[in-house]
Amino acid sequence: MSFIKTPSAKSAAHLISALLFAIFFVAALAPGAHANPKYASIVIDANTGKVLHARYADSPRYPASLTKMMTLYMVFEALEQGKIKTSTRVPFSAHAASMQPTKLGVPAGKSISVETGIYSLVTKSANDAAAALGELLGGTESNFAKMMTAKARQLGMSNTTFRNASGLPNSKQVTTARDMATLGIALQEHFPRQFKYFETPSFKYGRTTMRNHNRLLGRVAGVDGIKTGYTRASGFNLVTSVHKDGRSIVAVVMGGKTGRSRDAHMEELLAANVRKGSKRRGNMLIARVGGTTFSGLPATIAQIDIDEIPLPASPQRSATIGAPVAASVVTAYAAEPAPRPAAGIDTMSTASTQSRDGWVIQIASLPSQDEAVAFLRQAQDRAGSVLDGRSPFVEEFQKGSTVYHRARFSGFGSKSAAWNACKALKKYNYSCLAFDNS
Numbered sequence: 001m002s003f004i005k006t007p008s009a010k011s012a013a014h015l016i017s018a019l020l021f022a023i024f025f026v027a028a029l030a031p032g033a034h035a036n037p038k039y040a041s042i043v044i045d046a047n048t049g050k051v052l053h054a055r056y057a058d059s060p061r062y063p064a065s066l067t068k069m070m071t072l073y074m075v076f077e078a079l080e081q082g083k084i085k086t087s088t089r090v091p092f093s094a095h096a097a098s099m100q101p102t103k104l105g106v107p108a109g110k111s112i113s114v115e116t117g118i119y120s121l122v123t124k125s126a127n128d129a130a131a132a133l134g135e136l137l138g139g140t141e142s143n144f145a146k147m148m149t150a151k152a153r154q155l156g157m158s159n160t161t162f163r164n165a166s167g168l169p170n171s172k173q174v175t176t177a178r179d180m181a182t183l184g185i186a187l188q189e190h191f192p193r194q195f196k197y198f199e200t201p202s203f204k205y206g207r208t209t210m211r212n213h214n215r216l217l218g219r220v221a222g223v224d225g226i227k228t229g230y231t232r233a234s235g236f237n238l239v240t241s242v243h244k245d246g247r248s249i250v251a252v253v254m255g256g257k258t259g260r261s262r263d264a265h266m267e268e269l270l271a272a273n274v275r276k277g278s279k280r281r282g283n284m285l286i287a288r289v290g291g292t293t294f295s296g297l298p299a300t301i302a303q304i305d306i307d308e309i310p311l312p313a314s315p316q317r318s319a320t321i322g323a324p325v326a327a328s329v330v331t332a333y334a335a336e337p338a339p340r341p342a343a344g345i346d347t348m349s350t351a352s353t354q355s356r357d358g359w360v361i362q363i364a365s366l367p368s369q370d371e372a373v374a375f376l377r378q379a380q381d382r383a384g385s386v387l388d389g390r391s392p393f394v395e396e397f398q399k400g401s402t403v404y405h406r407a408r409f410s411g412f413g414s415k416s417a418a419w420n421a422c423k424a425l426k427k428y429n430y431s432c433l434a435f436d437n438s
Contacts, residue, residue, distance in 0.1 A: 038062075038235040038255025040177040043269050045277040046185050046241075046248035049285045052273040053251075056177070058159065061254045063175040064229030065125045066237050067167030069183050070148045072121055075114065075133055076191040077151075082357070084136070086115035095141065096132040100168060103128040104205060118194075119203040124210040125228065127166040134165030141165055152179070155186050155286055169231050177252040184226055184239045184250040186286040198225025198241070215263055216240060220270060222247075228259075236262040242270060247277035288393060356393065356410035359418035360437040363430050364407040369394055372405035379407075379430060386424045410437070 040056040051057075078084045089111040097108040104126045106112060112120075117133050120126035131141050138144025141164055148162040157179040163170040188195045201218060202211045213228040222244030229237035236256035242249040251269050256262025363379055366372045376392040390409040397404045412418040415436070422432035 036235070036255055036257060038233075040254040041252060041265070041269060042177040042181050043249060043251040043273045044181045044185065046188070046250045046285070047278045047281045049282070050278070052249075052276050053269060054178070057181075057252075058176050058178055060159065060174045061176060061237075062169075062231060062234035063160075063167055063173065063180065064231040064234040064237050065167040066175070066180055066227055066229040066239055067148075067162060067165065067173065068121045068125060068130055068229075069180070069187060069227050069239065070152065070162060071130050071133060071144075071165045072118065072194075072197075073183065073187055073191075074137055074144070074148060074151065075118060076187070076194040078137055079114070079194065080191070084114055086113065086118075088114045088136075090114055090117050090129070090132045090136050092128065092132045093135055096128050096135060099127040099131050099166060102126055106132070116205065118197050119200060120205065120210070122197050122200055122225075122227070123203050123212045124205075125213055127168055130166035131164070152183075155182060157182050167229055167231070169233055177254050180237075180239050180252045180254075181250050182286060184241060184252070187226065188241060188248075188250075189284050189286055190288050195225065195241075198227070214238070214240075215259070216266065220267060222274070223270075230259070238262055238266055240266055240270065242274055244274060246279035247274060248281075249274050249277050288391065356391070356408070356437050358410065358437060359412035359415060360408050360410045360435060361412065361418050361422055361425075362406055362408045362433045362435075363425065365397070365404040366407060367404070369396070369405045372407040375407045376409075379409075379425070379428075383425055383428045383430070386421055386428075390421075 038061065040059055040061050041053065042051065042055070042057040043053040044051055075084075079086065090113065091111045092106045092108055094108040097106060102125050104112070104120050104124070106128060112129065112132075114133070114136075117126075117129045120129040121133075134141040134144035138147050145162045145164055148165070149160070152160045152162065157175070160175040160179045161172060163173040167173070187198075198214075199217065200212060202209055204210070214223075214225065216223045216238075217225070220242075222242040223240055224243055225241045227239050234255065236259050237254045238252070238256070240249075240251045240253075242251070249270065251266060251273070253262050253266045253269065256265065364372065364375050366375060372394045376394070380387050380392065387409060390411040392407075392409055395406045395408060397406055409421075412421065412434075415434070418434035422434045425432045
């Protein structure tokens with residue numbers, strides 16, 4: 001005899017309705033996860049590097065105008081290196097002027113200031129301004145794209161390749177949600193002053209007021225940038241930065257079917273994850289690496305001609321840097337070696353712009369970037385009390401046909417601080433040279 005009560009037709013109908021609603025609700029929380037092959041997302045605690053949410057985060061996607069985040073990274077770096085100023089004029093070639101909308105519409109032969117270019121990228125996402133800035137810094141936009149890709153490798157963005165400065169369609173220009181989160185964190189860590197540009201709600205160019213495409217600004221508490229993007233191939237993309245109650249979050253949504261649904265999903269992800277973020281700030285997650293040579297720009301720093309410092313001891317190759325932090329964001333003094341510049345791009349030499357201002361120390365010059373990275377890590381492990389708070393970096397230097405990789409530390413406020421560090425390092429059997437890199 002069975003004691004199981006058979007449900008009535010009415011209760012069965014209620015059960016089916018409840019199941020259908022549950023299925024719909026789950027699908028709404030992860031839009032496009034099953035039906036949309038363009039979708040990807042990730043949420044990272046930018047204080048610790050912990051991944052709070054990830055879905056298809058390492059699957060290849062088209063960046064669209066998220067590409068301009070790297071264009072702006074390169075512009076901010078050039079500003080800090082003194083290669084350009086916000087008032088520097090950006091000429092528009094016929095190539096730049098021919099870019100498809102969205103654009104400023106500057107005629108070929110005319111120019112704008114670097115700062116106007118920055119504002120046009122963070123608000124209107126102007127493709128012509130992106131191409132013009134790329135030409136200013138790289139000589140040609142294609143050369144600039146190679147520089148962007150090299151910088152991506154240095155930052156640990158191993159699955160990203162750039163082919164232009166704007167994000168206009170190119171089948172070979174690809175990235176991942178994780179790489180875009182890495183870039184978002186790098187922008188705010190490396191350029192805290194310039195990062196404020198991403199908060200701009202609108203700016204006026206001529207008689208036209210251009211509103212920021214990021215609709216979450218001013219609508220979601222704590223959101224302070226950073227970039228939207230769309231092409232037919234990519235869908236609607238968004239990278240968002242949140243600073244709230246001591247927490248710092250960077251989130252990425254890619255492949256939204258509409259701008260509205262993308263924004264709504266981003267709000268859901270932030271609501272579900274911001275409170276999980278830590279209020280305790282750790283070390284910098286994305287270390288800055290070396291310098292970038294900008295072809296066609298005059299050198300502003302006097303040539304420094306110093307003998308290469310011999311290596312006192314072979315570093316452990318296993319001590320290379322590039323391991324994930326909290327299984328997510330890559331910390332890299334110099335992640336993968338940057339690809340060799342193609343013809344037309346300046347190679348680094350003793351006359352190239354140095355990568356740090358102020359007093360710098362050099363502890364070795366090595367034949368490969370990996371060895372230089374390992375040597376910096378070894379020095380930090382052995383002489384942490386001396387190097388605490390200093391910034392390690394690798395700078396490529398070519399002498400004749402030989403390429404060296406200088407292992408250096410910056411962050412010394414005075415000559416005496418740098419000299420005292422060298423004196424202390426010699427007790428650990430390190431060769432050391434201190435010099436003013438201003």
